[in-house]
Amino acid sequence: MSTPFIRNHQFNVIKKQAEFLQNTLRTVADRRVLETVRYRAAENIVEAFLYLSEEQKKMLEQISTFETAFEFQRYLNELEPYLEPYPPITPKQIQKLFPKNKKLKVPDLNSIDFRYVTYLSWVDIATNRLFIVYPFEDRFIGVEGRITPTNKKGYCLFCNREHELAHFSVRTPHTSPDNISAVGQYVCMDNQGCNRSITDPGSLEKFILSVSK
Incomplete structure (x- = not known):
C-alpha cells in the first residue's frame, strides 16, 4: 500500500x-x-x-x-x-470553530475531494461571509469575514496566481473587545481553483495566524 x-x-x-x-x-x-x-x-x-x-x-x-x-x-x-489528504474533520468540529455563528451552514463534506485541499472554505451567500478552516499543527483554526466581489482579476494572497478576486475583510479583536480592527486582503472568488493553484501555503498560514490571535 x-x-x-x-x-x-x-x-x-x-x-x-x-x-x-x-x-x-x-x-x-x-x-x-x-x-x-x-x-x-x-x-x-x-x-x-x-x-x-x-x-x-x-x-x-x-x-x-x-x-x-x-x-x-x-x-x-x-x-x-x-497524495496526503486534508486532515479528517466533522461538521460538529467545524461548528465549534465558529461558536458565535448559531446558524452556520457547513458545506457537504462528502462532496469534497480532500486530496486537493490545502484549506477548507465556503461562502454563505445570504450573509456574504467567507469561512476558512485551516489545519495548523495538531488543531484546526477557523476564520470568518465579509467577502466582497471585485469583478476584477488580480493576484490572490493565498495562491499568488491571477484569478477573479474578492476582498476578504476579517475583524480581529486585539487587546480588548472594544479595540477591534479589520484586516483585508484580496483572495480568489473560487476557492477550489485557489486550492488547485497554491504552491506555498506560507502567505495563507501567515494571514490565518495573524487574524486568529
Whole structure:
C-alpha cells in the first residue's frame, strides 16, 4: 500500500513543473537548455519537500526523463495514490470553530475531494461571509469575514496566481473587545481553483495566524 507523503500544494508544484517542462520541450531545440530545464524541474520539485526518502526522491525525479505528454500524464496519475489528504474533520468540529455563528451552514463534506485541499472554505451567500478552516499543527483554526466581489482579476494572497478576486475583510479583536480592527486582503472568488493553484501555503498560514490571535 502506498504511504501518502505529497500534500496538495506540493502536488501543485509538481504539476506546474510538468507543464513548464512540456512547454519547453515543445518550443526549445537546444539540448543544453533542455537538460538544464529538466534538472531544474526535478530540483524545484524536491525542494518543495522538507524530507524525502531516497525512494520518494527517485520517484519524483523521474520527471526529468520524460518526452511525451502521455508520459507526463502517467507520471501525475501514478503520484495520486501518494497524495496526503486534508486532515479528517466533522461538521460538529467545524461548528465549534465558529461558536458565535448559531446558524452556520457547513458545506457537504462528502462532496469534497480532500486530496486537493490545502484549506477548507465556503461562502454563505445570504450573509456574504467567507469561512476558512485551516489545519495548523495538531488543531484546526477557523476564520470568518465579509467577502466582497471585485469583478476584477488580480493576484490572490493565498495562491499568488491571477484569478477573479474578492476582498476578504476579517475583524480581529486585539487587546480588548472594544479595540477591534479589520484586516483585508484580496483572495480568489473560487476557492477550489485557489486550492488547485497554491504552491506555498506560507502567505495563507501567515494571514490565518495573524487574524486568529
